[in-house]
Amino acid sequence: MPLHAPPAPAAALRSVLAALGSRTAALRDGRARSDTYGELRPELPLPVHVLSGITGPGEPPTTALTGWRFLLRGTEASVGTAEAMLTPDGWAFSHFAEGPYVRSTETALRRAEALPTPYQPRLLSVPELYMLTLWLHADPGADPADGALAPADLLVPLAPAPPGIAPNLPHRVDALLPLLTHRLVPAPLLQTPA
Template structure:
């Protein structure tokens, strides 16, 4: 398998497993989890990085900056993905955040299959662009890299997940060097009228 799925921090995984066995599961807003009669598992942990734009004083204007925001686990019942679980880093370490359902689940699985079929050795990550309401599967070219570190390399690949923002085709792989400049332009606010910028 060309994909090299990273090992999530043990406290992040433990927090999800604890949530799966807690009464909070039955209170979650995820009908598929509440109604599934069998055992559930947390699989395919993916680090979730958030893309923003650095301040002009910190880096060249419009330069991308990423930070690790959490880990996402696909929650499976047998062979079926029912939901996902997110964890967050807090002052006390990794903690369970919430369960959720929705279109990103099937889209994530489809993008992972696309990446696997490519035959290239990728480290899969998720790259969230909150200002554009966009999530991508980020295929990092160094499978041995620390999944918590680094910014998208120009040769890395991004696969936008559905639903994608207007003008961006979901499930069409793009090199970072091709897609990121288009996204960064959307993230940088236009100069104010009358300014010298």
């Protein structure tokens, strides 16, 4: 069943296109990205949410939309990402990035396309664990800016994932959240009997 990816806000895409056409689109060594990878195109926009309140007392964790991330496609492959963030004045370019999450995101999206249930793809960041997941939201028609984690949602930790968390495998929300909580809450100190 195909994924139902929502379109990015037009202003977010415009901000990324403007950044790609500017001098900020240089690699770390100062060469232009287009000299290295050919003309770059933003593809596969995904809303980026941040998970918070994961260790809160009795309250379910919350998510908040923080941006839209685009994979940057070069001549032969995706080579990086560009992200737009919401500011008080609207959508603005945030940053370019490279690294292992580019390929991991593509792999997770390809695998999700083969699932029998339709999902809306999103990215979910867990900053406390330096973790990024592909969030497969069970309501494919939902507003990508809204929504809490639902029991029918799947989370696919992207590689590299924190130790003890299997990357690139879909986990039900109710199975992965307790594992994340356990990773974040310190174990009680062992007490010596009196």
